Amino acid sequence: MTGRLTNDRLSAQFAFLNEADKLKRVLRATTLCDGSRAENSGEHSWHLALYALVLADQAGPGVSIDRVIRMLLLHDLVEIDVGDVPIHSANGQAHGSAEVQAAEAAAAERIFGLLPGDIGAPLRALWEEFEAAESPDAVFAKSLDRVQPVLQNIESGGGSWIDYNVTRAQVEARVGAKVARGAPGLWDWVRDRLGGFFPD
């Protein structure tokens, strides 16, 4: 490969990495554990990758933790264009709507398209696998993505549950079922700690 081609290739790689920096400015409904400010989607993605590393023993058979980590590093990049759609917003109807899905697909096209094709195509495929939530790796990754905000809410004293007026039944339906699908042991542990927030 000539110097010129190497140069162009690296310029594309850095254009993507500089673009990714914008994810640090996308704010989520969840706060840090101390409640001091909203969490951003960049630091959230880091925290989730650390969840995968530390909670690997909760994954089902056939899960590759390294693939899960790669997925989690990428999973929110489309929010650079679309923003974060909180799971409890619009009474739980906005997250995963057809409109949001179409916008996220267009964002993936643009953002992964900044990379040389041999790098961008497999990364985009990994994001699509996460979105489809069918492979063992994606199901486990989704479980972690759902359980982390629960931990942050418990630590901060209620967090986005209070902001969105969420009931225990809604947490069970929107969050619990998906955590339990990929990591049943995690949901057992977490459910035991919800009592103080949703007296019923």
Added chain:
Amino acid sequence: MTGRLTNDRLSAQFAFLNEADKLKRVLRATTLCDGSRAENSGEHSWHLALYALVLADQAGPGVSIDRVIRMLLLHDLVEIDVGDVPIHSANGQAHGSAEVQAAEAAAAERIFGLLPGDIGAPLRALWEEFEAAESPDAVFAKSLDRVQPVLQNIESGGGSWIDYNVTRAQVEARVGAKVARGAPGLWDWVRDRLGGFFPD
């Protein structure tokens, strides 16, 4: 394993993950690409893991990108206790001093010690491998850790170079040599883009 033991084990895993959340409040000398605010060490760690994923073709022989990613996810956790020591602070003398190294070792003992031993010990070993900067994985990880702030400074118009009154020779010595050690192609690309910041 009984339910009680599973419970204790998960409690330790979550205690670590909740503690790790504090890294999102450790601020660095470098800003985001748009210069709008200081970068924190949590989002920095995410960005670096993404660097490893996207710049894998710049790694030397024998480098495992998945191990590099794991290292980068962990590499700054000790800053929860010690804070970030900017590379250009105290005229370049503070970073890596014996005092800082001792404080970081104590922090590693405390933070990785929150985990069950079978999880914490290998993660601490990975952090020590990064700090030693001898294995191919650690050398490449260090190169990425050094080059990312350079990209952020270029994007933001000078950033911490201006704050610390840094010369081009100091960037070459404190940063360039270490980037070039693990990823010479990256430093070639970056060096060509420094002219505007350090007219000489």
